[in-house]
Amino acid sequence: MPKEYTQANINLTKDDAHMVDTMMKSDGDVIRSAFVRKLIRKEWARRGLATPIDDASGVPEEQGAG
Numbered sequence: 518m519p520k521e522y523t524q525a526n527i528n529l530t531k532d533d534a535h536m537v538d539t540m541m542k543s544d545g546d547v548i549r550s551a552f553v554r555k556l557i558r559k560e561w562a563r564r565g566l567a568t569p570i571d572d573a574s575g576v577p578e579e580q581g582a583g
Contacts, residue, residue: 537549537553
């Protein structure tokens with residue numbers, strides 16, 4: 518089952534946008550949205566928070582069929 522997305526708009530300073538773009542290029546990413554999602558997941562894991570549950574299957578997302 519495809520993931521559902523919700524839109525979240527943010528305002529960045531030019532410096533912030535430059536930092537994001539620089540980090541993306543360094544990591545080989547080309548899409549800001551995907552890069553920001555990756556940063557959110559990394560921060561979630563760094564904080565040691567429980568894995569979000571895929572509402573459709575009841576299985577943690579990392580264990581699902583993807």
